[in-house]
Amino acid sequence: MRKIEQEFLNLLKQQAAYQEATMLTYWDMRTKIPNNGVEQRSEVVGFLSEKQHQIETSDQMKYFIDELKDTTEDGVIQKAVEECEENYERNRKIPIAEYKDYVMLQSKSEAIWQEAREKDDFTLFQPYLEKLVDYNKRFAEYWGYKDNKYDALLHNFEPGVTTKTLDQVFPELRKSLSEMLTKINASNSKPDPSVMNGHFPKNDQEAFTIDVLNEMGYDFSSGRLDETIHPFAIALNMNDVRITTRYDENDFRMAVFGTIHEGGHALYEQNISQKLAGTPLATGTSMGIHESQSLFWENFISRSKAFWENHYKTFQSYAPKNFQKLPLDDFYRAINEVKPSLIRIEADELTYPLHIMIRYELENALINDEVSVGDLPGLWNEKMNEYLGITPPTNREGVLQDIHWAGGDFGYFPSYALGYMYAAQFHNTMNKEMDIHKLVSEGKFDPIRNWLTDHIHQYGKMKKPLEIIEDVTQEKLNPDYLVNYLHDKYGAIYNF
């Protein structure tokens, strides 16, 4: 390795050190920090982020990019230079004063959003949201785009995916989901969700989920599990990938499926190639691919019949009072009940993408000045009624439910639906190479995890999301796989 390459890697290590310190402070703020510590800690996070940003946009960084871009023969360094160049270009395009004001607006808006949500008062949040939209429109102009201003924002979360792609796949997906939903509503064979009820002690839920995490291959010597109100996964580095969960003693689904979901995110980060350590490539390549990994484990594995064929006995032993007498089939059907609901994060597998489409359409229209912020509550409710047949009685259960916009995250939501489609497409390919149902019903997860590592995890950011999709599945994004999966699964449950 040349001296300049070594120096470049040293600069990246500094960036990684700031990143790790920042991630640790976030983790601590969400899990352990005492109330009175929050205020000062916010300043620490702001300071560390600024330092990291300074490195990303430094002249030194620019020097390394220019010197190494066309000369390095090291594949990892080549990709790291590309990643740094993109960050450098995008960050430098935003005037520093504007960026700082925006960061302050973000943190203020999150607090105001919280208040507005509690008081169910959109007008409190509206002026902040208007400013956030304005900033994002300006940023989109700074960054540039080809056809649609919103593409510049999408790029932050799912590079390579544009509104053109979304406008191709979403309508088709929506049509199929609506058809299925109609059949489900009309079905005479509905699951009985009341069988889920009953007190299930936290410790027993925890013991069961830890069993499953271990089976999945989540490495507790490179991670840990804690409790939080909002479950998440966070990678300090590939050897320290933490997950959190929430226990509801009257509904085990939050903890069981939530932990497996976060475990899926964590497996991605834990299994990135050690060769990428200390570079910005050592993390998941996009929000969508990340979500494909969590949804793969949550939906395609842990909500499957095969999974419970193998796990139901153990599960029953943890909560004998509740489930000892409940037949497996009734249990399986109950955990897969489809029912339009108001809150995205509580939605079932089938209606979930509809929640995403509503947000995507509103965001796209906002950024392109087709609607104004003041129209949002009404439009939200109209669309909920149109897509899901229900209307939120309050804005708290409607337009105010998600934190994303308050944090300035426009362009993020589509990655949830993309991740779901990616997961189905990966699932289809994997199933050609191994009998997933058989493996899962025998509790053999290693071949599945290894496949995901070989095809996806190990690369980190060495490959862009659509590159992974095409390399792995030999075709472009195709929503049919998700539609087929849902049709097969819910056709069987609802008998259509």
Add this chain to the structure above:
Amino acid sequence: MRKIEQEFLNLLKQQAAYQEATMLTYWDMRTKIPNNGVEQRSEVVGFLSEKQHQIETSDQMKYFIDELKDTTEDGVIQKAVEECEENYERNRKIPIAEYKDYVMLQSKSEAIWQEAREKDDFTLFQPYLEKLVDYNKRFAEYWGYKDNKYDALLHNFEPGVTTKTLDQVFPELRKSLSEMLTKINASNSKPDPSVMNGHFPKNDQEAFTIDVLNEMGYDFSSGRLDETIHPFAIALNMNDVRITTRYDENDFRMAVFGTIHEGGHALYEQNISQKLAGTPLATGTSMGIHESQSLFWENFISRSKAFWENHYKTFQSYAPKNFQKLPLDDFYRAINEVKPSLIRIEADELTYPLHIMIRYELENALINDEVSVGDLPGLWNEKMNEYLGITPPTNREGVLQDIHWAGGDFGYFPSYALGYMYAAQFHNTMNKEMDIHKLVSEGKFDPIRNWLTDHIHQYGKMKKPLEIIEDVTQEKLNPDYLVNYLHDKYGAIYNF
């Protein structure tokens, strides 16, 4: 406030942000980090410390010191400038390359010490310890001193205290302790420690100690309690001061007295004046004063008869099987058993200072080339025999027991004994102003904590340790108070 003063405070805030991030990483490394995360984390700690060191020794810092030193009219800024100047001068005196090598040697030596201790093989550690001693001798020369090279090292932990002071107070203290120890050994009225035995579930120990922490005034909304192998207190800032403890289900003393000890440290940090926030003055003024606060609560409060007159009933209710039938007096005598032992951190109140004197004498001789590292194991055992009448059968229980030297901490140990003497001297003054026994026996801790805050805590580093001693007690350090306290207490227990 002038613009330059504001700029200076901003620089200090950056330093505080690095400090908080570093403290959080330490806390996490000792409490929560998964095994595989340690290696990368060590680099993060090293990086953050270096950044903080860069600010401390920066030209910008020098500029502020020079500009503000004789011009500021703000008392806090004046003291902060003095503190920064001292750090600047001391840090700049060490060549940067030498400092970096030393930091690397420290972290390597700790690992080697651990191995040497496990294998009970001093020769493994010896070459590292030799280098560490050499560095410290050189640093002492760089920093300068008046009479004794060791004073330059003492200054790091207890500014203002010199070997001259120690050589005045330690012999007197030793003589008194030895006389008492002789009487105790000859006593016919010995406590029966076997009454302490019996299984005491962790949860119950925890509940009792949390009760006591709350009574002491430890603020859980500005702190938290976790479990570790080596208990400690750590201040991220005055609003986030965390403590840890260890539970031994067969010996509650570790958790109960250990937690109260750490609680004493934490009260100090939690009650520093908010006016000092964000400056390097917002922490305890020295290791010795810090230890005076922890030992005050541990020994003078929680090991006192008065404390148990008030708390024994509650305590019994947490462990009825063990203590229901045990009379208070037998319990009190048992928790205060005096018995020479090999390990410092397990020593009783009376023999503890003797462990410190042994270390002080060896360190002083090492730094002044009166003994060599190779002589240490033999000298250690000779002194143990001379001071405590017992000889360690292994080096693991002798010269290899403490981590301090492996971390390069020479000059630290005396602060343990100084803290003990300070605590006794504070106790004596406080007792003139209020009836401590009466308050404690009624469970009224607020007047006690408030006194400590008014006289000590609030000042942070605004006052030097000996300044506090003299301001509070109106006299210089005087070991008689400790001797009198021990004589009264142990005379009563052992009937001499």
